[in-house]
Amino acid sequence: MVLSERILKVKPSPTLAVTNLANSMKAKGIDIIGFGSGEPDFDTPQFIKDAAIQAINNGKTKYTPVGGIPELKEAIIKKFKKDNDLEYKTTEVTVNCGGKHSFYNLMQVLLNDSDEVVIPSPYWVSYPSMVLLAGGKPVIVNTDEKSGFKMNPQQLEEKITEKTKAVVINSPSNPTGAAYTEDELKELAQVLEKRDLIIITDDIYESITYDNFKFSNIANISDKFKNKTIVLNGVSKTYSMTGWRIGYMAGDEKIIKKTETLQSQSTSNPASISQWAALAALTGDGTAVKEMVSAFARRRKLIVEGLNNIPGIKCLNPAGSFYVFPSMEGLFNSKGWDHINKKYEGEHNSSKLSSYLIEEAKIAVVPGIAFGNDNHIRMSFATSDENITEGLKRIKEAVEKLF
Numbered sequence: 228m229v230l231s232e233r234i235l236k237v238k239p240s241p242t243l244a245v246t247n248l249a250n251s252m253k254a255k256g257i258d259i260i261g262f263g264s265g266e267p268d269f270d271t272p273q274f275i276k277d278a279a280i281q282a283i284n285n286g287k288t289k290y291t292p293v294g295g296i297p298e299l300k301e302a303i304i305k306k307f308k309k310d311n312d313l314e315y316k317t318t319e320v321t322v323n324c325g326g327k328h329s330f331y332n333l334m335q336v337l338l339n340d341s342d343e344v345v346i347p348s349p350y351w352v353s354y355p356s357m358v359l360l361a362g363g364k365p366v367i368v369n370t371d372e373k374s375g376f377k378m379n380p381q382q383l384e385e386k387i388t389e390k391t392k393a394v395v396i397n398s399p400s401n402p403t404g405a406a407y408t409e410d411e412l413k414e415l416a417q418v419l420e421k422r423d424l425i426i427i428t429d430d431i432y433e434s435i436t437y438d439n440f441k442f443s444n445i446a447n448i449s450d451k452f453k454n455k456t457i458v459l460n461g462v463s464k465t466y467s468m469t470g471w472r473i474g475y476m477a478g479d480e481k482i483i484k485k486t487e488t489l490q491s492q493s494t495s496n497p498a499s500i501s502q503w504a505a506l507a508a509l510t511g512d513g514t515a516v517k518e519m520v521s522a523f524a525r526r527r528k529l530i531v532e533g534l535n536n537i538p539g540i541k542c543l544n545p546a547g548s549f550y551v552f553p554s555m556e557g558l559f560n561s562k563g564w565d566h567i568n569k570k571y572e573g574e575h576n577s578s579k580l581s582s583y584l585i586e587e588a589k590i591a592v593v594p595g596i597a598f599g600n601d602n603h604i605r606m607s608f609a610t611s612d613e614n615i616t617e618g619l620k621r622i623k624e625a626v627e628k629l630f
């Protein structure tokens with residue numbers, strides 16, 4: 228049986244794969260500490276669960292409008308106004324089955340064969356795959372820690388061609404936690420100003436920032452930019468609702484409408500019960516979010532300091548998200564590396580190192596190559612302070628053996 232060329236171009240999500248491996252080792256009784264997971268470790272706040280239970284009891288269990296119930300669209304519009312100073316009409320907003328699905332729908336609606344999408348690296352693992360699934364071509368802008376993992380206007384300019392259909396900005400970023408300041412966005416905007424392309428800003432980590440970092444969106448620069456930007460967001464990360472599958476986006480009415488046409492012929496509406504839960508989340512008082520972010524802030528300090536105390540590892544302070552993306556380059560010429568290099572022959576350096584860490588230290592991390600950078604690994608600090616402390620101790624022991 229010959230399968231589609233589209234599906235043969237993509238690999239399973241490596242971040243989910245690490246979580247599965249760690250879970251299966253745990254199930255066998257092996258004491259693994261997981262830094263792989265891409266979700267908050269907190270339970271969904273009770274008031275959100277209550278809203279879902281109420282929705283079930285009130286019979287909100289049938290099909291809804293394809294792009295979401297009007298109440299939720301209204302709450303999303305209010306959120307954009309209040310948090311982002313962006314005004315949208317109902318027809319400019321749509322609700323999807325998770326932020327990942329929002330991006331997927333967009334790619335399907337925007338791309339023709341070989342249309343290009345500019346994606347800064349390190350990137351969220353799913354962007355290039357979703358571009359490929361839509362027949363497009365991911366064009367990668369490489370950044371490294373010297374620029375704080377942010378692209379500059381020249382780098383962006385170099386990658387834009389006549390085929391460029393869209394540019395992706397993910398700030399704060401998964402996997403690096405890097406976030407663009409308003410001034411940096413203005414500089415990038417100068418490159419994008421005269422171009423006929425769509426800017427997709429994935430703001431899923433908007434609410435998870437530290438040290439009073441002021442979140443900005445390129446859509447705020449001018450009406451012109453608002454018109455060429457699709458803003459993507461969701462409740463998964465902010466409200467610890469990854470399993471509920473609600474994402475949303477806002478922007479050009481024509482594009483949004485076509486994503487609803489696509490959705491009407493594929494998933495139909497996002498789960499009705501989840502929509503009512505998301506409505507409660509967006510209209511809640513934000514206390515639960517504040518508590519979660521203050522726990523993340525404490526853990527961020529713990530993990531960044533701990534990693535920088537280990538020989539050969541260098542870690543930047545992320546401006547947002549709950550990930551660090553430390554450089555492991557210093558280990559690749561250690562005495563012990565030869566052995567690891569041979570043992571896992573044929574794999575990428577960051578994968579070799581991740582295999583060593585899971586076997587030697589019982590620590591699960593995601594190899595940086597999954598995000599387009601082989602000198603790094605991604606670690607999520609959405610786990611308990613105890614796990615972080617114990618995990619760092621184990622990594623230190625395993626790494627010290629290499630020198």
Ligand SMILES: *Cc1c(COP(=O)(O)O)cnc(C)c1O
Pocket residue numbers: 265324325326327328351397400401429431461462463464469472473474
């Ligand atoms: C988690 C995540 C999303 C969306 O996740 P969903 O669970 O599908 O809502 C989108 N973008 C990035 C960068 C993410 O890390």
